[in-house]
Amino acid sequence: MKRLKLKAQERRGHILEAALQVAQETGWRKMTREDIADAAGVACGLVGQYFGGMEALRSAVMKEAVHRGILPVVAEGLALRHSAALAASPALKRKAANSLS
Secondary structure (H helix, E strand, C coil): CCCCCCCHHHHHHHHHHHHHHHHHHHCCCCCCHHHHHHHHCCCHHHHHHHHCCHHHHHHHHHHHHHHHCCHHHHHHHHHCCCHHHHCCCHHHHHHHHHCCC
16 A cells, blocks of 8 residues: 555544554454554554554544444444443444344
8 A cells, every 4th residue: 555644643543544444344352553554554663653552542443433433343342341332322332232233
């Protein structure tokens, strides 16, 4: 994938978008820094520079998934009892759970 020249905040957002995509495709818990870097078209180290470790990155992804209502990711977060997923509205939690059936 072509490398993009972006400002710091744009690059962070671009990486987060890629991480959301990877989480939906491979699973939130199974996503790797390498998969995200590849999807974003950035160096693997850059993902760590913007998000730190994988737990911080997963947390950012889950918070954004809850904010956007991305049901498969929220459902996985609920199943794994992630605090951001558990803090989602009751309606979103219901929709996420129902999306599994």
